[in-house]
Amino acid sequence: MSNLELSSSLLAGSALIRNEPVQARSTARLAALLDAAAAVIDEIGYERLTTAMVADRAGASIGTVYRYFPDRIAVLQALATRNSERLASRLAEELAPERHATPAAAMHGVLTAVADMFRHEPGYPSIRVGDVLDLRPPVSAETANGAVATMITDAFIARFGVRDSAELRGAVATAYELIDAFVARAFARNRDGDKALLAEASRVLDAVIDGKL
Amino acid sequence: MSNLELSSSLLAGSALIRNEPVQARSTARLAALLDAAAAVIDEIGYERLTTAMVADRAGASIGTVYRYFPDRIAVLQALATRNSERLASRLAEELAPERHATPAAAMHGVLTAVADMFRHEPGYPSIRVGDVLDLRPPVSAETANGAVATMITDAFIARFGVRDSAELRGAVATAYELIDAFVARAFARNRDGDKALLAEASRVLDAVIDGKL
């Protein structure tokens, strides 16, 4: 299964969305609601986000918000899901055949792509994946970062013809975990991303993937 | 400045606490409130924690909760702060002179200590540091992990007589960031900590501190 095609299907069909949009205008509404949520989160953080703020910002009413989402947390989860999808498609671009010559180079491309998401995708620094939401029980057996790592590994196998193995999957998962942790910290107190920390991330990435990809 | 003595001073004096406890019973109350919050979080997650639950659990009334905390989120932040303090004192033990022969060994001790916190400190897996709470503006210029790294470095200098330098501080910060990220992931879906992931964390730690401490 390709990852690009997930973009419009993962959200729909999940428990996060109450009613599938049928008419054309309503898919735009749904996007507007998520955009509004992202903007609010960027300004005051997801803890303080209220459903009324989302409605206002999107030029919609409270009722409309609840037509699409079962509850406040579902809005956050839906945004997290959309963020994950956008990351996935950004990574799919990055891992396209013509882009990088070696797996190691591609992994550095992933680092850049993740940093781009933090820089340009509203709300991404706050809720890049649903994992931060502390829900019981966890929404899936796999962590969100684990899912991304799986996707990257699949792309590696397809692109570079490396052999599938538990070691390979572990190495990519480790590398991605690292990337996520360091980039998150680089952007934690600096909206443009702390340069020194990003450089450090790159260095550490080299140390970790050395000979393993 | 020693780290143990922070235990009762970091919380007091911060904006997280409305009224400093002065009588003996009230410091106990404050502790009871935080204990109650930790227990609730362990059971249902901090998203679903209500101030009424905290009051009930602590055998106090709503009014008492609000005597000490300005709002619901401050309760969570205060717990996060106490968690950081407990981590600090656990690390101070770990870095005691007789414990480890080399900085590298000590760093592995730090890994073990962090894992212990995840295992045994109620609420720790959910809100180990204030960073996870996504509030604006950030409470301090330094990230919580950065503060811990600083503390570890100071202890290294005192214990092993290594020379202070930007490189040393950077190396420790990197190593700690790594530890935090991997241990968190090891405990994300497993209350006892995924053994394989903890082993992987140890391996990666070696790769990263190699020759730098």
Place this chain on the structure above:
DNA sequence: AACGCATGATCGAGTTCCGATCCATCGAAA
């Protein structure tokens, strides 16, 4: 040692605010 009293601490009903529902109305498709 006993007392008095200033002030810290507690309580919980009352108020405000927000998450969530309901339903009357609008407008697109057929």
Place this chain on the structure above:
DNA sequence: TTTCGATGGATCGGAACTCGATCATGCGTT
């Protein structure tokens, strides 16, 4: 014209938070 998806906003229920009454503590006074 009819049907049904989509919308707005009044309304409800419950959680966050306030505030004045009341109780407890410990310190200065005698």
